[in-house]
Amino acid sequence: MSEYKLFAQRVGLVGITNAIVSLRVLIPILSYFFFSRVPKVTIFKWLHLYVVVNN
DSSP states (O other): OHHHHHHHHHHHHHHHHHHHHHHHHHHHHHHHHHHHHSOHHHHHHHHHHHHHHHO
16 A cells, blocks of 8 residues: 555656646746737736726
8 A cells, every 4th residue: 555655646746746847837938928919008907907996
């Protein structure tokens, strides 16, 4: 049972590590495409609207 538990822990750690690495690569790429296509003025207007409505 301990061999299976050790195997499961290693597979879990590898899976978590792969997910973190994937997100660290994908988030800058996706944010670049989003911010390059949406005018920055629009983003700040939405942010201001969000802050005003929630306060």
